[in-house]
Amino acid sequence: MKEAKVEIRALSKASARNQLINSLEKIEGVKHASVDHEGDTVKVIYSSPASEEQIEHCIYGAGNKIK
Numbered sequence: 021m022k023e024a025k026v027e028i029r030a031l032s033k034a035s036a037r038n039q040l041i042n043s044l045e046k047i048e049g050v051k052h053a054s055v056d057h058e059g060d061t062v063k064v065i066y067s068s069p070a071s072e073e074q075i076e077h078c079i080y081g082a083g084n085k086i087k
Contacts, residue, residue, distance in 0.1 A: 021051065021065055021066070021067050022065070022066055022067065022072075023063065023064070023065055023066075024062075024063070024064045024066065024072045024075050025061060025062070025063050025064075026061070026062045026064075026075065026076060026079060026086055027060060027061055027062075027086065027087040028059075028060060028061070028062055028079060028084045028085060028086055028087060029060070029084060029085040029087065030058060030059045030060040031055060031059035031060075031084070032059060036059075037055040037059055039082060040053075040055060040062065040079065040082045040084060041053045041054065041055060043078050043081070043082050044062070044064055044075060044078055044079075047066070047070050047074055047075065047078060048069055048070060049066050049067050049068055049069050049070030050064055050065070050066045050070050050075070051065045051066060051067065052064070052065040053065075060087075062075075062079060
């Protein structure tokens with residue numbers, strides 16, 4: 021298992037955090053995704069075939085900006 025921590029522009033709404041988590045957990049190989057309470061760090065536990073690049077692409081695709 022690998023862990024990716026990605027700093028993003030803060031997500032203030034719970035619905036936006038939940039939407040991002042749901043999108044990340046749809047990636048094959050992602051075991052768990054979470055966003056901290058401040059909404060500015062995404063933590064993803066994953067294994068192959070998922071990759072950190074794929075995770076970052078999903079974050080961008082959900083309309084978020086990586087710091």
